[in-house]
Amino acid sequence: MAVHRTKASQRTSPDLEKLVADAISLAASGSQIEDRFWEERLNTRLMRLLKSQNQNAIDAALDQTFRINTIAFEVLADSAETLAESLVMEHEGKSWDVLLLALPIVAHTRYQIPSGPLSVSAIESTALALQGAIASTDARLAIIPWLYSIDQMPHSHCQTRLLTEALATAAITEGEIKIELRDMTETIAVLADPRFIIAVLAAPSGMPLFRWQAEPPTRIERGMSLIGWKTAMQDTVASLLPGCEFDLLLPESYFTNCRLADKQVRPLSMRAAANFLESTLGVLPAGLSCVVGAFGEEQADEYRISFSLKGSSEIVYGVIWPLYDRETVTNDALNDLSEDESPIKKICDALHEAGVEDIFRHAMLFDPELCDDCGAPLFPDRSGEAVHAELPDDAPTQQPLFH
Structure with a gap:
């Protein structure tokens, strides 16, 4: 997406x-x-x-x-x-500006991050939080009663436009949301992942959508809006994501927040992996080794990070660090640490912050292979082979899949 x-x-x-x-x-x-x-x-x-x-x-x-x-x-x-993600809609002779919002929750856990239907009370508290901290006083809103994982979100511009139109009608007419929530894609269990509530804001054309667009005294700056949003949503999100640590991002436009949440979850994936291996295998992060390799057909689309026990060549876990449009890496700089904003530098920094010091970087571009039998991504070992990541036989059997 x-x-x-x-x-x-x-x-x-x-x-x-x-x-x-x-x-x-x-x-x-x-x-x-x-x-x-x-x-x-x-x-x-x-x-x-x-x-x-x-x-x-x-x-x-x-x-x-x-x-x-x-x-x-x-x-x-x-x-x-x-x-x-936006449109202008006419209703009863009045023009409305409409914007589709993503309300991201960046979460990590040692267990599983829930998704699925939202209760009436969760919807009501989310609406109150939006009205109190985010939406302008003239805005109307509609909230989908579903906590989305990234794989359940609309995956194209056309799908997103249809969703925006359906929610716009519900918000402006203050009517029922007419979208199908049955047969949702099954959520893949991972240790760190964003969750999203999707909503729409509609305001009379030319009027503010957000509090930070308004004139005093109703104006609230973005930073204060974020604080108010986090405070108002803390208990609601805690009840939605038991056993998870989480952070909330400022509700903003759909595509921007999808990218931002995906980017913010990447370093959390490293820490979650290290925590998971510590609790599962009893190995401190300092006892882990990592191998980092770029994967793509003609250019790097993602980095894959392999985790192993120090002194062992067996890959026990893997994490994927996806790249986005503004993060293109040339094939001659796949493992170059000289640029602070380079993906490989950010990956190594995230691993160091998670407590992993032994990091091996490949300079080659790997084919983005998946396992023929189970479809899981393959991860690089030190010898330059892409292999299956598997926990030891004596590890607990019910484990999350790879991020």
Whole structure:
């Protein structure tokens, strides 16, 4: 959802070529008046594709711009996300601005992170917290009665647009949310993962959506809104996630918060893995060794981190550190620690903070292999092989899968 990487080339079409050309033209624009011209052209084409549920064309355009013009890619990606997560709706002669929100909870545990239906009381307390700390006084809201894992979220711009429209109608009319929550994808058990409550805010067009947009005395700065949100939601989230440590992020736009939550959970995955192996195998983090390798078909899409006991070549656990659009790593810098913001530097820092000191970094790009039998990701060992991560035979049998 939040990750975009180039795929195999697809046959071009006139619509695809025009979409790419408009994105390149907007990226090259030198004035706001020209910006508006190209934005209108680009948004019109994108809306046509969203309404026809033609996600393949949007993905193909993103792939092409990603390869040939990174600035145009950013422009196109931002435009597609904006149209998917926001809209203007007319109701009873009045215009409403609508924004889809993700309310992230970044959690880690030694057990399992719950997901699933939200109780009426949880929905009511979430609505009160939103109204008290986040939403403007004129805003209406609708909240989906489900605590989402990332694999249950909408995975395309077209799906997200449909969800935004359904929630917008419910919020503005103050009616029932008409979406299907049965047959949800099964949640994969991992030690550190975000959970999300999805909501929509709607306000009369031109009026503030958020408290920090309002004029005094109702204005609340973002930092104070976050404090108020965390305080108001503490007991509710604690009851939703028993046995978990968690942090709440500021409710914001859907795509931005999905990426932010995914990024914030990555270092937690290292600490959760070290804690899990300590409680399961009785080995302190200082007694662990890690091997880090980049995986992808043509460029790094993710890093995979293998955990083993010091002095042993057997991989007992693995963690995946996904990369996002603004984190592209060249193949000659896969294990370069000289750049503070490089993924490999952040990975090593997170491992050190978790107490792991013995870290081996591969400079090669691995194929993103999965186990043929069970579909689990394979992880690098020191010799450069991608292998299955397996706990010792005498370890407890009911364990979470790999993050």
